[in-house]
Amino acid sequence: MNVKSLVKRNYKKQPEIDFPDYKSSIFRAPKNKKISIPSNLEIFGPIFNKNIISKLDNDLTLNFSKNKMSPLGHKIIVHGTVSDQFSNPIKGALIEIWQANAAGKYLHQDDKNSAPIDPNFSGCGRSLTSSDGSYEFLTIQPGPYPYPNRGIEWRPMHIHFSIFGESFGQRLITQMYFEGDPLINLCPMVNSIADEKAKKSLVGKLDTSRSNIQNILAYKFDIVLRGVKQTYFENRQEGL
Amino acid sequence: MKNSNKILDETPFQTAGPFLHIGCMPNKIKINNIYKNDLGEVPFKNKNEIEMITVEGSVFDGNGIALDDVMLETWQCDENGQFFEDNGFARFIPNKLTKQFKLFTVKPGQVENLHGKNQCPHICLSISSRGLNMTLNTRIYFEGDDLINDPILSIIKNSKGNIDSLVAKKIKKNIYVFNVFLQGNKETVFFDI
Numbered sequence: 407m408n409v410k411s412l413v414k415r416n417y418k419k420q421p422e423i424d425f426p427d428y429k430s431s432i433f434r435a436p437k438n439k440k441i442s443i444p445s446n447l448e449i450f451g452p453i454f455n456k457n458i459i460s461k462l463d464n465d466l467t468l469n470f471s472k473n474k475m476s477p478l479g480h481k482i483i484v485h486g487t488v489s490d491q492f493s494n495p496i497k498g499a500l501i502e503i504w505q506a507n508a509a510g511k512y513l514h515q516d517d518k519n520s521a522p523i524d525p526n527f528s529g530c531g532r533s534l535t536s537s538d539g540s541y542e543f544l545t546i547q548p549g550p551y552p553y554p555n556r557g558i559e560w561r562p563m564h565i566h567f568s569i570f571g572e573s574f575g576q577r578l579i580t581q582m583y584f585e586g587d588p589l590i591n592l593c594p595m596v597n598s599i600a601d602e603k604a605k606k607s608l609v610g611k612l613d614t615s616r617s618n619i620q621n622i623l624a625y626k627f628d629i630v631l632r633g634v635k636q637t638y639f640e641n642r643q644e645g646l
Numbered sequence: 647m648k649n650s651n652k653i654l655d656e657t658p659f660q661t662a663g664p665f666l667h668i669g670c671m672p673n674k675i676k677i678n679n680i681y682k683n684d685l686g687e688v689p690f691k692n693k694n695e696i697e698m699i700t701v702e703g704s705v706f707d708g709n710g711i712a713l714d715d716v717m718l719e720t721w722q723c724d725e726n727g728q729f730f731e732d733n734g735f736a737r738f739i740p741n742k743l744t745k746q747f748k749l750f751t752v753k754p755g756q757v758e759n760l761h762g763k764n765q766c767p768h769i770c771l772s773i774s775s776r777g778l779n780m781t782l783n784t785r786i787y788f789e790g791d792d793l794i795n796d797p798i799l800s801i802i803k804n805s806k807g808n809i810d811s812l813v814a815k816k817i818k819k820n821i822y823v824f825n826v827f828l829q830g831n832k833e834t835v836f837f838d839i
Contacts, residue, residue, distance in 0.1 A: 415838060419655045421779035428661070430777030433708035434828050440838040441805045443798050448770060448839050452721060452735035458685070469680050491654045502685075504669025512665045514675060516715070530672045530680055566662065566669055574721040574735075575839050579774050579781050581660040595661055598779045604658045630654045 412445040412575045413491050413633040421598035428594040429555050448575030449634055454500045456534055463532045466505075466545035470528035477527035479508025479546035483616055483624040484565060484582065487539040491633035495539025499631070502532040502568040503543060510551030519551050547623070550589055562589035562596070571631040582610045582627045659781060662774040664715050670737065671717075686737030689720065689751045696725060699820045701749040701786060704740060705773060708829030712745035716775035720749060720786075722768070727755035753788065753820075766796040773826065783837045786824050789816045807835040 424435040462469040467481055488499040506512050506529060511521040513528050527546060535541045548565060552558045564581045571577075583590050590596055590609065599605045607630075616624030667675045671684040704712035720736045723729045740747045749769075756764045769786040785798070793799055793813065802809050811834040814822035826834050 412839070413653065413656075415656065417838075420658050421660065423779050425779060428777070428779065430661075431779060432777075433711075434713075434775065434777035435779070436782065436828055436833055436836055438807075438833055438835070440836050441802055441807050442838040443801055445839045448721070450729040451731040452733075453731040454685070455732055458681075458683075460681075463680070470677070489654070491656060493652075493654060500685075502669045504665060512668060513677065514665045514668055516664050528668065528672065528677045528680060530668045530677055532669070532681075566660075566666065568662070568666075568670060574770055574772070577719075577772060577781060578657060579659060579662045579666075580657055581663075595779065599658050601658075604655060607655065607657060608660065630657045632656050633653065 408636045408638055409446055410449055410634055410636055412449060412573075413635055415632065419599075419601050419604040421595075422600065425594065425598040427556070428598055431598075445575045449573040451573060452570060453498060453572060454534065454570065456498070459532065459534055464541075464543045466527065466529065466531045466543065469531065471526040475526045477507065477524050477546050479549075481544065481620075481622045482547050483542060483544055483622055484610060484627060485540065485542040485613075485616065485624065486610075486626050486628040488535045488541065488569060488571065488629045488631060489539050490571070490576075490631050494633075495535075495537075496571045496631060497535055497537045497539060499535040499539070499541075499572075500532065500570040501535065501541050503530075503545075503565050505529040505545065505548040505565040506551055508546050508549050510549030519553070521549070521551065544622075547584075550587070555594065559592070559594070560589050562587045562593050567629070569629060569631065573634070576631040578629070578631055580629075581608060582625075583608055584625060585609050585612050659779060661776060661779050662717065662781070664776040666717050666774065667739070671739065674739065684737070686719065686735050689722065689736035689749070690724065690733050693752055696752055697820065698750055699753045699822060701751070701769070701814055701822045701824050702746055703814075703824040703826065704745050704747070705826040706828065706830075707777075710830070712740065713775065714740045714742050714745050716740065716773055718747055718749075719772045719774070720751070721770040722751065722754045723757055725752045725755050727757045729757075763797050764795075765798060766791050766793055768798075771826075783839050784826070784834055785812055785837070787813045788822060789813050802835055808833070809835075811835050
């Protein structure tokens with residue numbers, strides 16, 4: 407019988423969970439090794455209907471603005487594709503993003519940074535990918551900001567991404583950084599990934615082919631979710 | 647599928663950080679004017695006639711502190727063991743005061759697994775937060791079910807994993823307690839799925 411399952415995750419290309427340079431991980435990262443189980447039940451969903459999406463959900467420059475006032479900062483397009491590990495585009499993938507405003511401040515009561523909030527910017531957006539796996543957001547360049555870690559450190563400019571592909575086992579939460587930001591290499595969260603190529607894959611590239619529209623800078627960030635493979639199993643009783 | 651033998655690397659995870667509510671549950675933090683509803687507020691629609699269960703608990707860090715900045719997501723089949731693409735997903739956070747989360751859902755049915763073996767009723771659970779560089783995956787099983795023959799729990803047992811950490815305790819009719827321990831001698835078993 408043929409059984410579908412997810413391509414095994416390559417942890418060498420993923421961040422170290424227990425990474426004390428990122429101080430918050432010290433009392434939160436589990437110490438035991440993960441136990442491998444078959445993923446044949448985590449491949450069915452959830453899939454989100456496009457009727458949850460409103461027109462301005464992927465336009466962060468307008469979806470929280472009062473009286474059509476623009477948020478402060480310069481506008482950017484963030485776009486790319488969501489595909490699986492076999493290069494198949496994933497249609498209908500839900501991408502949710504959140505970010506700081508141009509001053510490096512989140513609209514969140516737990517953000518103790520003294521930078522100002524922007525009354526026209528929430529930093530919240532979402533989008534479903536098109537049939538070719540593509541997505542696009544119009545937003546504001548987020549600022550870098552200080553945070554307490556080993557003393558005060560600075561986060562590089564970034565946008566948080568949460569992605570649902572076609573199944574719970576493909577679930578991904580990550581961050582996109584911006585090409586050329588010198589803070590990237592100093593960031594312990596980035597450096598929790600040992601593999602240089604994997605690290606670089608989180609950096610959105612300046613996309614000049616899209617950047618000249620209305621004086622907006624564009625960044626391209628492609629996302630790869632786990633692939634689904636079919637495996638043939640002999641029909642025997644023992645083992646999985 | 648494109649004609650390519652090259653398997654791409656999965657995009658790496660990064661922590662969801664402390665401000666995930668902005669993107670994942672804006673209405674919970676009074677960003678009310680963008681989405682009508684937060685995603686996954688109820689796992690199933692139209693389950694009015696069916697007996698529901700509550701799964702409640704906390705997520706504890708290595709200092710034994712119950713966390714209130716974690717996000718939990720669950721994925722499950724319905725009471726008949728049927729998975730649906732657009733039903734069965736829930737997303738929730740602990741209450742700021744009690745530090746407890748509550749999931750109100752249907753008790754999942756048994757699911758047929760490979761070779762006709764059944765998997766015991768369970769709910770897939772993922773946990774994301776500040777301090778976690780990757781989202782964690784585990785499962786909620788239920789006290790009182792015939793857990794001995796479950797093929798996944800057998801794998802955990804053979805790997806000397808703490809099966810107790812995966813079983814929600816029944817405290818009243820239809821009310822279960824499931825605590826997650828990120829570290830320590832009660833550390834929950836997390837999966838590589």
